[in-house]
Amino acid sequence: MDSSDPAYLQSIRNIGIIAHIDAGKTTTTERILYYTGEIHRMGDVDKGSTTTDYLEEERERGITIVAAAITCQWKDVTINIIDTPGHVDFTAEVERSLRVLDGAVVIFSAVEGVEAQSETVWRQATKYHVPRLCFINKMDRIGAEYERVFAEIQERLESHPIPVQIPIGAGPEGTMGEFKGLIDLIAMKALFFKTEDLGSTFTIDEIPDDLLPDAELWRERMLNALSEFDETFTDVYMAHLEGGELAESDIVAALRRATLTGRAQPVLCGSSFKYVGVQRLLDAVAAYLPSPLDKPPVVGHHPKKGTEITRKPSPDEPFCGLVFKITNDQHGDLSFVRVYSGELKAGSRVYNPGRDKKEICSRLYHIRADEREKIEEVRAGDIVGVVGLKDSVTGDTLCDASHAILLEKIEFPETVISMSIEPVSSADKGKLADTLASLAREDPTFFYKVNEETGQTLISGMGELHLEILKNRMIRDFKLKVHVGRPRVSYRETIKKAVKRVEGTCIRQTGGTGLYAKVTIDLEPEVQPKGGPVLSIVNKLKGGVIPSEYIPAIEAGLREEAKSGGRTGFPLVDLKITLTDGDYHDVDSNELAFRFAASEALRKAVQEAGAVLLEPIMKLEVVTPEEYLGNITGDLSSRRTLIDKTYTRGKLMVIESRAPLEKMFGYSTAVRSLSQGRASYSMEPLEYAAAPDSMLESLAGG
Secondary structure (H helix, E strand, C coil): CCCCCHHHHHCEEEEEEEECCCCCHHHHHHHHHHHCCCCCCCCCCCCCCCCCCCCHHHHHHCCCCCCEEEEEEECCEEEEEEECCCCHHHHHHHHHHHHHCCEEEEEEECCCECCHHHHHHHHHHHHCCCCEEEEEECCCCCCCCHHHHHHHHHHHCCCCEEECEEEECCCCCCCCCCCCEEEECCCCEEEEECHHHCCCCEEEECCCHHHHHHHHHHHHHHHHHHHHHCHHHHHHHHHHHCCCCCCHHHHHHHHHHHHHCCCCEEEEECECCCCECHHHHHHHHHHHCCCHHHCCCEEEECCCCCCEEEECCCCCCCCEEEEEEEEEECCEEEEEEEEEECEEECCEEEEECCCCEEEEECEEEEEECCEEEEECEEECCCEEEEECCCCCCCCCEEECHHHCCEECCCCCCCCCEEEEEEECCHHHHHHHHHHHHHHHHHCCCCEEEECCCCCCEEEEECCHHHHHHHHHHHHHCCCCCEEECCCEECCEEEECCCEEEEEEEEEECCCCCCEEEEEEEEEEECCCCCCCCCEEEEECCCCCCCCHHHHHHHHHHHHHHHHHCCCCCCCECCEEEEEEEEECCCCCCCHHHHHHHHHHHHHHHHHHHCEEEEEEEEEEEEEEEHHHHHHHHHHHHCCCCEEEEEEEECCEEEEEEEEEHHHCCCHHHHHHHHCCCCCEEEEEEEEEEECCHHHHHHHCCC
16 A cells, blocks of 8 residues: 555554563564465474564573564554563563554463563553553463453453453363364354464354353453443444344444553453464454554654644654664664654655754665665654664654654663673773663663773663673674673662751862852752652752852752762762852852862762662562472562562462562572472562661671
C-alpha cells in the first residue's frame, strides 16, 4: 500500500512484545515472522538461531538483551514489532520501546503465571497508556492452568481481562487431558492446529459436546465483561437477551473499543513452541490494537516559549519524531526514530530543539533485526532507522526547524551498581574512552566517569548481568582488552536534620582583581512522593543582595557540590536548599567566586546537618518448591532482607521481599545451591533507604 494513502496509517500496528524472562517472547516473534512470510525457517532460542536475538551474547545465553525491531505484513496490516528483553537489567529497553509504541502483546507462561517482571512491564505499559492484549503461552507444558493465570492477571495486575479464547485441554502430548487446540468464544468454534505443517493450517470444527457447557460459561463471562465497559454494546446485548441477533462483528467492535480505551484486555491462549494460536494472535493484533490514527495527537512544548503544542498523526502536519534507541555497528550509529507527524525524506535536514542543533538524516532504513532495507521517505506513524545523526541521543526530539516542538523525554531508572575498569595496555587508553562514549550513547542506563584524583574509570549500570554483558561487548565487538574490578554498590547520601543560615565565602586577594562572594543558605531534607532523587533550590534573596546574573553560578556551584557528594563521595540527594542572604563586591565579585562560595556553603551545611548513607533496596521475588522454603528464608534473613509476604503459585512458593543490593552479589549461585537448582528469582531496583550508621563510618574511612 502507498504510504501517502490515508488508509495506510489505518493499516499500521506499532506493537511491542513484553513479558517476564522465559515466557516465550522471542519464540512467539519467530513464529509470527514465519507465518507472515518474513522468514522461511523458524529459529530456536535453545539452538541460538532466532532472528531477533542476533547478538552473539543473546544466542549464547538464550535471552534477549536489546529490543529488536522488525516489520512484517499480516493480511492487509503492516506490523512493526519490537521484541523486548524480559530481564530486569535491561528494563530501559522496555521503557523506551513502550514510550513509542501504540499497543503491546503481554505474554504470560501458563505454568508460572504473573511473575515479578510481568508486573513491572505491565506498570510501564500503564504509565505510557499503551493498550494491550494478553497471550497465555505454554499451554502444552506440565502444570499449565489457563483459569489460574487468568485470575492472576485480574487480581495481581488489578486489570480487566476479557476471555476471547479458552484452551482445549492443558499439558503435554500423551498425558490425560493434553492440550489439543482452542475454542474461539466469539465464533463459538473449536480450532485444531496441524503440527505436520508447523501450524500453518488449522481446522475449524464444532465444539465437542463435553466442552460446550464450559465454553458457554466463558462466553457469558466475556459478554458480561464487555457490557460493563461499553455502553453501545450493552444495548445490543440487552436486545440479544430478549431474543435479538448478536453478530460477531458487534462483539469484535466492542472488544476493540474496550481495548483502545485501555480499560480492558482481550485474553488469548496457545503454545508458540507447538505452533498453536499464533495466527489468531496476529488476527487479534489487527482487530483490537490501535493504529497511529487511533492514538490521540502527540503533545509537546515550544522549546523557547514553553507553550503546549499538539501534532496529529498525519503526513500533512509538520515533521516531528522521537529518537528512542541508538545502536552502533561497523557502519556507524543507527538511530531508531518513531515518526509522529509529517514526513521525513532521506538526505533532509532536521532540527533537534533539545540541543539546538541541526542534523542530517543521510539515509533511512526499514529494519528487520540486523538487516536493513533502504527507503527514500517515511511518514507519520512509522518506525524508521536513520543514519547520519551526530548529536542526538535517546529521548531527543527531531522536528521541522520552522515548526519546532519538544516532545516529552524518556525517563530511565537510576543506576545502582558500578565497577572500575581499566585498559590492559596504555595503547588502549584512548580507545577505551571512545568505546565507553559509544556504549553510553546506545544505552541510557549505562554511565561512566573518570575520577580526576585517581584517574580510575568507573562504569555504572542496572545490575551484575548488565555490566557483565557490556564488558563482554567491549572485548568482543570493540576488540578492547580490559581489567574490571569487583562490582560495587552505587550509594547516595542525604542529611539527618535541617540547618539554618550557613555561610560560604570566597575571599581571595592576589594583587589586582581578587575574588569576593558570600552565600548564605538554609538546608533541609526533602523527599518527593514518587521517590525520585530530589535537589531543589529555592531563591529567597531580597532584591539587590546579590545581582541576578550570579544566581545561575550559585546554582551550578550547589549542584556540582551535591554531585561530588558528602562524606563518602557519593552524590547528595533529597535536599532542599534555600538561598537566604549573601554579599558581593562591585569589582572583585564574579561567577567563579560565587560558585566557590555556594560550594563551601553546602559543604559546611551538610557537615552540620549530619550525613545519612542511602543504599539501593531491591524488590526481590524468589520462587521455590516448598521443601526449600526454610533454607531460602533463613539465607534471606542473614542478608538483612525484609520479607513482605509468602504465598503459593500453583505448586510453588513465592517469597516477596526487599533486599539491600550490597548483600545480593552472587545471589544466583547461592539460591541455586540452596534449592538444588530448582528455585528462581528476579530482582529490580525499588528505592533508596537509610543504611546502618556503621556502613557510613566504614565508607567514610572511620
